[in-house]
Amino acid sequence: MADLDDNLVEAARTGSAEAFSRLVERHQQALRAFLRRACGNWALADDLAQETFITAWGRIERLGPGANVRAWLCGIGYNKALTALRADRRARRRDDAWREAAETPVAPAPEDRMALERAMAELPLEQRACVALCLAGDFSHAEAAQALDLPLGTVKSHVTRGRARLLAALNIEDEEPVDASAR
Incomplete structure (x- = not known):
């Protein structure tokens, strides 16, 4: 053997790839x-075994006569396993x-969420849409104006008034x- x-x-x-292939066949299971x-x-x-054989092919000239091929391959594989x-x-x-460092968003208490939903429902439709886009949807005032086909100033005032009513x-x-010019 x-x-x-x-x-x-x-x-x-x-350089015989066929000979190396036979070595792989003989020792891959072990x-x-x-x-x-x-x-x-x-x-x-399985990934490490593949990497081991690739490395072994590149280092085959280092293996001396009479060396234990299986032990040599396991040594290469072991070093790859340690690294991985x-x-x-x-x-x-x-x-x-x-x-641990990421802030976990704190969900509002159910009663606060329900109060917010009631307060949002009481806002006029255009005001509610502006608040939903700008405060909850992270739209800029300009993006909300474009989406709602409203003048920019109208969106800004709806957001300011709606926010005040919700608070x-x-x-x-x-x-x-709120600094209206910042948006």
Whole structure:
């Protein structure tokens, strides 16, 4: 068995893709089984096995006569697994940190949401449309004017008045006056 591997390695060193292909056939099952146990992830293990064989093909000239091909391949695969698992750990830590840092929008209490819906329903239709687009839909005043086919000044006044009526209906003091020229 070792003699066959030696002959295949020697032929692969001279550029025989067929010889290397036979080495792959002989050792891929053992390599994949090892990587599956080491990683615990079959899809990743299969990907790493492919990467291992690509790397091995590029390094076949380094393999000396009488070397254990299976051990050599498992060593390459193990290093690739370590790199992949470290990268996965870093990505998970980065994702966890991002999730912790991201502000979770606080949903309004059901009674506040219902009060807001009632207050919106009491606004005149054009005013309600302007408020819905500019305050809830994040439209600029100009975009809302275009969408509603209203003059820009009308949209600005509808948003200002509608906002004031909503705040009053919700018993919220207006702490931040709207700068109409900013939109």
